[in-house]
Amino acid sequence: KNEVEQSPQNLTAQEGEFITINCSYSVGISALHWLQQHPGGGIVSLFMLSSGKKKHGRLIATINIQEKHSSLHITASHPRDSAVYICAVRSETSGSRLTFGEGTQLTVNP
Amino acid sequence: NAGVTQTPKFRVLKTGQSMTLLCAQDMNHEYMYWYRQDPGMGLRLIHYSVGEGTTAKGEVPDGYNVSRLKKQNFLLGLESAAPSQTSVYFCASTDYLSSYNEQFFGPGTRLTVL
Secondary structure, three states: OOOEEEEOOEEEEEOOOOEEEEEEEOOOEEEEEEEEEOOOOOEEEEEEEOOEEEEEOOEEEEEEOOOOEEEEEEOOOOHHHOEEEEEEEEEOOOOOOOEEOOOEEEEEEO | OOOEEEEOOEEEEOOOOOEEEEEEEOOOOOEEEEEEEOOOOOOEEEEEEEEOOEEEEOOOOOOOEEEOOOOOEEEEEEOOOOHHHOEEEEEEEEOOOOOOOOOEEOOOEEEEEO
Protein backbone atom coordinates (compact mmCIF):
# COMPACT_ATOMS: atom_id res chain seq x y z
CA LYS A 1 0.00 0.00 0.00
CA ASN A 2 1.35 3.42 -0.96
CA GLU A 3 2.00 5.88 1.82
CA VAL A 4 -0.01 8.48 -0.11
CA GLU A 5 -3.22 7.56 -1.90
CA GLN A 6 -5.25 9.93 -4.05
CA SER A 7 -8.80 9.60 -5.34
CA PRO A 8 -10.13 9.68 -7.88
CA GLN A 9 -7.36 8.88 -10.36
CA ASN A 10 -9.30 10.58 -13.16
CA LEU A 11 -12.05 13.16 -12.94
CA THR A 12 -14.07 14.81 -15.70
CA ALA A 13 -16.27 17.79 -14.91
CA GLN A 14 -18.33 20.40 -16.67
CA GLU A 15 -17.32 24.03 -16.44
CA GLY A 16 -18.73 25.61 -13.30
CA GLU A 17 -18.89 22.43 -11.24
CA PHE A 18 -17.49 22.13 -7.71
CA ILE A 19 -14.61 19.65 -7.65
CA THR A 20 -13.10 17.67 -4.80
CA ILE A 21 -9.87 15.65 -4.91
CA ASN A 22 -8.95 13.52 -1.92
CA CYS A 23 -5.64 12.49 -0.41
CA SER A 24 -5.12 9.93 2.35
CA TYR A 25 -1.80 9.09 3.94
CA SER A 26 -0.61 6.46 6.37
CA VAL A 27 2.30 8.08 8.22
CA GLY A 28 2.65 10.88 10.71
CA ILE A 29 3.41 14.05 8.84
CA SER A 30 4.84 17.48 9.47
CA ALA A 31 3.35 18.99 6.30
CA LEU A 32 1.23 18.18 3.26
CA HIS A 33 1.64 19.81 -0.14
CA TRP A 34 -0.75 20.13 -3.07
CA LEU A 35 0.88 20.63 -6.46
CA GLN A 36 -0.41 21.20 -9.97
CA GLN A 37 1.19 19.71 -13.07
CA HIS A 38 0.23 21.52 -16.25
CA PRO A 39 -0.41 19.67 -19.53
CA GLY A 40 3.00 20.86 -20.71
CA GLY A 41 4.63 19.10 -17.75
CA GLY A 42 5.57 21.98 -15.45
CA ILE A 43 4.91 21.47 -11.73
CA VAL A 44 3.94 24.30 -9.37
CA SER A 45 3.16 24.31 -5.69
CA LEU A 46 -0.39 25.30 -4.74
CA PHE A 47 -0.52 24.89 -0.97
CA MET A 48 1.42 23.66 2.01
CA LEU A 49 -0.69 22.64 5.01
CA SER A 50 0.07 21.43 8.48
CA SER A 51 -3.40 22.03 9.92
CA GLY A 52 -6.79 23.52 9.14
CA LYS A 53 -7.67 25.13 5.85
CA LYS A 54 -6.14 27.44 3.24
CA LYS A 55 -7.78 29.33 0.39
CA HIS A 56 -6.29 30.90 -2.71
CA GLY A 57 -8.72 32.25 -5.25
CA ARG A 58 -11.05 29.40 -6.26
CA LEU A 59 -8.86 26.76 -4.63
CA ILE A 60 -9.40 25.54 -1.07
CA ALA A 61 -7.29 22.94 0.72
CA THR A 62 -8.22 21.29 3.99
CA ILE A 63 -6.47 18.79 6.20
CA ASN A 64 -7.62 16.56 9.06
CA ILE A 65 -4.52 15.39 10.89
CA GLN A 66 -6.39 12.92 13.11
CA GLU A 67 -8.01 11.20 10.11
CA LYS A 68 -4.82 11.50 7.97
CA HIS A 69 -6.82 13.03 5.15
CA SER A 70 -6.70 16.13 2.98
CA SER A 71 -8.99 17.50 0.30
CA LEU A 72 -8.44 19.97 -2.51
CA HIS A 73 -11.56 21.78 -3.67
CA ILE A 74 -12.00 23.85 -6.80
CA THR A 75 -15.03 26.12 -6.93
CA ALA A 76 -16.57 27.28 -10.24
CA SER A 77 -14.23 25.06 -12.25
CA HIS A 78 -12.91 26.26 -15.59
CA PRO A 79 -11.24 24.47 -18.52
CA ARG A 80 -7.94 26.12 -17.58
CA ASP A 81 -8.07 24.10 -14.31
CA SER A 82 -7.47 20.96 -16.38
CA ALA A 83 -4.24 19.49 -15.04
CA VAL A 84 -2.83 16.74 -12.84
CA TYR A 85 -3.16 17.54 -9.13
CA ILE A 86 -0.58 15.89 -6.89
CA CYS A 87 -0.62 15.40 -3.13
CA ALA A 88 2.72 15.03 -1.33
CA VAL A 89 3.57 14.59 2.35
CA ARG A 90 6.62 15.35 4.41
CA SER A 91 6.75 12.68 7.10
CA GLU A 92 7.88 13.39 10.64
CA THR A 93 11.04 11.33 10.05
CA SER A 94 11.97 12.26 6.46
CA GLY A 95 13.49 15.68 6.95
CA SER A 96 12.82 17.78 3.86
CA ARG A 97 11.95 14.84 1.61
CA LEU A 98 8.46 14.46 0.12
CA THR A 99 6.48 11.33 -0.72
CA PHE A 100 4.10 11.82 -3.62
CA GLY A 101 0.73 10.42 -4.57
CA GLU A 102 0.15 9.24 -8.12
CA GLY A 103 -1.84 12.30 -9.01
CA THR A 104 -5.41 13.01 -10.13
CA GLN A 105 -5.98 13.88 -13.78
CA LEU A 106 -8.69 16.55 -13.92
CA THR A 107 -10.39 17.49 -17.17
CA VAL A 108 -12.90 20.35 -17.18
CA ASN A 109 -15.02 20.55 -20.30
CA PRO A 110 -16.56 23.83 -21.52
CA ASN B 1 15.14 35.20 -11.74
CA ALA B 2 15.10 32.04 -13.85
CA GLY B 3 14.12 29.83 -10.89
CA VAL B 4 15.09 26.21 -11.58
CA THR B 5 16.39 25.31 -15.03
CA GLN B 6 17.25 21.91 -16.48
CA THR B 7 19.47 20.98 -19.39
CA PRO B 8 18.73 19.29 -21.77
CA LYS B 9 14.95 19.24 -22.25
CA PHE B 10 14.95 16.09 -24.38
CA ARG B 11 17.49 13.34 -25.02
CA VAL B 12 17.57 9.97 -26.72
CA LEU B 13 20.30 7.53 -25.70
CA LYS B 14 21.28 4.06 -26.74
CA THR B 15 21.68 1.37 -24.09
CA GLY B 16 25.08 1.67 -22.47
CA GLN B 17 25.66 5.33 -23.29
CA SER B 18 26.31 7.86 -20.57
CA MET B 19 25.00 11.34 -19.99
CA THR B 20 24.72 14.09 -17.41
CA LEU B 21 21.62 16.13 -16.63
CA LEU B 22 22.25 19.60 -15.26
CA CYS B 23 20.01 21.39 -12.79
CA ALA B 24 20.65 25.01 -11.86
CA GLN B 25 18.81 27.29 -9.42
CA ASP B 26 19.30 30.98 -8.73
CA MET B 27 17.35 31.21 -5.45
CA ASN B 28 20.27 30.39 -3.16
CA HIS B 29 18.48 27.25 -1.95
CA GLU B 30 20.42 24.77 0.16
CA TYR B 31 18.29 21.73 -0.66
CA MET B 32 18.07 20.20 -4.13
CA TYR B 33 16.42 17.01 -5.41
CA TRP B 34 16.30 14.78 -8.47
CA TYR B 35 13.05 12.90 -9.17
CA ARG B 36 11.83 10.63 -11.90
CA GLN B 37 8.22 10.47 -13.04
CA ASP B 38 6.83 7.36 -14.71
CA PRO B 39 3.27 6.64 -15.92
CA GLY B 40 1.00 5.38 -13.15
CA MET B 41 3.49 6.24 -10.45
CA GLY B 42 4.09 9.28 -8.32
CA LEU B 43 7.30 11.26 -8.45
CA ARG B 44 10.09 9.19 -6.93
CA LEU B 45 13.21 10.62 -5.32
CA ILE B 46 16.49 9.50 -6.90
CA HIS B 47 19.09 11.51 -4.96
CA TYR B 48 19.09 14.71 -2.99
CA SER B 49 21.48 17.23 -1.50
CA VAL B 50 21.20 19.30 1.67
CA GLY B 51 24.08 21.60 0.78
CA GLU B 52 27.14 22.17 -1.37
CA GLY B 53 29.40 19.14 -1.34
CA THR B 54 26.79 16.79 0.16
CA THR B 55 24.59 14.19 -1.50
CA ALA B 56 22.35 11.37 -0.28
CA LYS B 57 20.41 8.48 -1.78
CA GLY B 58 16.68 8.66 -2.23
CA GLU B 59 14.12 5.99 -2.98
CA VAL B 60 15.47 4.80 -6.38
CA PRO B 61 19.22 5.61 -6.57
CA ASP B 62 20.52 2.57 -8.47
CA GLY B 63 22.11 3.38 -11.83
CA TYR B 64 22.48 7.09 -11.05
CA ASN B 65 25.18 9.26 -9.53
CA VAL B 66 25.05 12.90 -8.47
CA SER B 67 27.35 15.74 -7.60
CA ARG B 68 26.86 19.13 -5.94
CA LEU B 69 30.16 20.93 -6.40
CA LYS B 70 28.50 24.36 -6.44
CA LYS B 71 25.50 25.41 -4.38
CA GLN B 72 23.51 26.45 -7.42
CA ASN B 73 24.09 23.28 -9.49
CA PHE B 74 23.04 19.67 -8.99
CA LEU B 75 24.16 17.16 -11.62
CA LEU B 76 22.59 13.77 -12.28
CA GLY B 77 24.68 11.21 -14.13
CA LEU B 78 23.80 8.00 -15.88
CA GLU B 79 26.99 6.00 -16.39
CA SER B 80 25.50 3.21 -18.50
CA ALA B 81 21.93 3.95 -19.55
CA ALA B 82 19.32 1.20 -19.55
CA PRO B 83 15.81 1.16 -21.08
CA SER B 84 14.38 1.10 -17.54
CA GLN B 85 15.76 4.62 -17.11
CA THR B 86 13.42 5.96 -19.79
CA SER B 87 11.47 8.57 -17.83
CA VAL B 88 10.84 12.23 -17.25
CA TYR B 89 13.35 13.68 -14.80
CA PHE B 90 12.56 16.66 -12.60
CA CYS B 91 14.89 18.68 -10.46
CA ALA B 92 13.59 20.72 -7.53
CA SER B 93 14.98 22.99 -4.87
CA THR B 94 13.74 24.40 -1.59
CA ASP B 95 14.67 26.75 1.18
CA TYR B 96 13.90 24.05 3.74
CA LEU B 97 14.52 26.25 6.73
CA SER B 98 11.86 28.76 5.68
CA SER B 99 8.43 28.53 7.21
CA TYR B 100 6.76 27.63 3.93
CA ASN B 101 9.33 25.43 2.20
CA GLU B 102 7.70 25.17 -1.15
CA GLN B 103 9.60 23.00 -3.59
CA PHE B 104 10.35 24.78 -6.87
CA PHE B 105 10.51 22.45 -9.86
CA GLY B 106 12.41 22.63 -13.10
CA PRO B 107 10.62 22.08 -16.42
CA GLY B 108 11.72 18.45 -16.71
CA THR B 109 13.96 16.40 -19.01
CA ARG B 110 12.38 13.70 -21.15
CA LEU B 111 14.88 10.87 -21.56
CA THR B 112 14.40 7.88 -23.85
CA VAL B 113 16.83 4.96 -23.73
CA LEU B 114 16.64 2.64 -26.71
